[in-house]
Structure formats: structure tokens, C-alpha cells
Amino acid sequence: MSNSPDHEPGxxxxxxxxxxxxxxxxxxxxxxxxxxxxxxxxxxxxxSSWTGAGHEYLTPLKLTVWSRPGEPSFLFDLEGPEHSEWVYAATLPDALVLLNQLAPTLQALVITDQIAQAEPKTMSVLADVLDKLHDRRRDKNGLIHGG
Incomplete structure (x- = not known):
């Protein structure tokens, strides 16, 4: 599969x-x-709008999924900061396969973007979440134990 198909005039x-x-x-x-x-x-x-991920100007990639009753039933619109592409999924099972393929990329981009935009007052909350995910705990001096 290549990028957008070439278009012949007419x-x-x-x-x-x-x-x-x-x-x-x-x-x-x-x-x-x-x-x-x-x-x-x-x-x-x-x-009509079905689901999506990312917010315009807040994440490096935004996904909007549109649906309709007839085939192709789903339209996947991927918007980057400078370019947009879309593809279709014929049925719900096809749409779920496509979502499954896109999920890790979208999740990583959203998380990376949120970390990059974290303010000093929220950094301790972010550190607490990461410690919990990695089964770590901090003592009263801030030293990490476990993980």
C-alpha cells in the first residue's frame, strides 16, 4: 500500500x-x-462522528473515525501538523483491526505530548503515576525503592 493514490484528471x-x-x-x-x-x-x-483520539494542536497526530451504515462503513481521518490522510474500513471488524494497529502509536503520542506539556506543579503527580506503574515507592527523602 502506498500513500494517497495518484489522481488522473477527469x-x-x-x-x-x-x-x-x-x-x-x-x-x-x-x-x-x-x-x-x-x-x-x-x-x-x-x-457521522464515531470516535477519535487526540486534540488538534495538542498532539502530534489526531484521529477521527466516522461511520455510516453502508460500505465502506468507517472513515479514518489521520491529521498531522502539516498533512492529513484518510483510509476506509469496510466493516466493524475491519475498523477494529485498524484501531488495534493505530492504538499503540496514538497512545504513545498522547502520553509523550502530555509529559512534554506537564507543568512543574503537576510533575509530582506524574511521578506518582509512573512509580505506581513500575511498582516503586519513595521514602520520605524521595529515594526510590522497588521496581
């Missing part, structure tokens, strides 16, 4: 769809619509 735009574990190209149900605004085209194609 031809319908193509989109990637995960269907039963295989990536296939189909006529893109959103990009071939007459609406100028992307969100309007997504909604006009019958999609």
Missing part, C-alpha cells in the same frame, strides 16, 4: 479500504462529492 479519485485483511482501492465516496468543504462532504456521504 477520473474519479480513489481511496484505500481495509476489507477482510486486504487493502483495496475503491472510488472514494467522499473526495468525489461536489461539496467544497471536507467535513460537509463527509457528512453528505452519510458519515
Amino acid at each position: 477520473q474519479p479519485r480513489q481511496g484505500w479500504v481495509l476489507k477482510a485483511g486486504e487493502w483495496i482501492l475503491i472510488e472514494d465516496p467522499v473526495m468525489n462529492r461536489p461539496e467544497d468543504e471536507v467535513t460537509a462532504a463527509i457528512k453528505a456521504a452519510g458519515y
Whole structure:
């Protein structure tokens, strides 16, 4: 699978769809619509917001998943700081496979971003969470034991 499929002028735009574990190209149900605004085209194609992760301008990658009754039933919109890509999943099982593949990356990016934006007054809370995760404890002098 490559990045966005090439588009020949005068031809319908193509989109990637995960269907039963295989990536296939189909006529893109959103990009071939007459609406100028992307969100309007997504909604006009019958999609409504289903789930997502990340917040615009707060994480390096944002995921919005849209759903509709007909195939492809799910639209995965991945937005980075400078570029956006989307792919489709034909059915709910395909969407769950895709979410499972994306989850570690999204989780790591969100956690890294939260740590980077932590303020001094919240650092002790972050340290407590990390100590708990690693089964460590600190004595009254702040020295780490266990883990």
C-alpha cells in the first residue's frame, strides 16, 4: 500500500479500504462529492462522528473515525501538523483491526505530548503515576525503592 493514490484528471479519485485483511482501492465516496468543504462532504456521504483520539494542536497526530451504515462503513481521518490522510474500513471488524494497529502509536503520542506539556506543579503527580506503574515507592527523602 502506498500513500494517497495518484489522481488522473477527469477520473474519479480513489481511496484505500481495509476489507477482510486486504487493502483495496475503491472510488472514494467522499473526495468525489461536489461539496467544497471536507467535513460537509463527509457528512453528505452519510458519515457521522464515531470516535477519535487526540486534540488538534495538542498532539502530534489526531484521529477521527466516522461511520455510516453502508460500505465502506468507517472513515479514518489521520491529521498531522502539516498533512492529513484518510483510509476506509469496510466493516466493524475491519475498523477494529485498524484501531488495534493505530492504538499503540496514538497512545504513545498522547502520553509523550502530555509529559512534554506537564507543568512543574503537576510533575509530582506524574511521578506518582509512573512509580505506581513500575511498582516503586519513595521514602520520605524521595529515594526510590522497588521496581
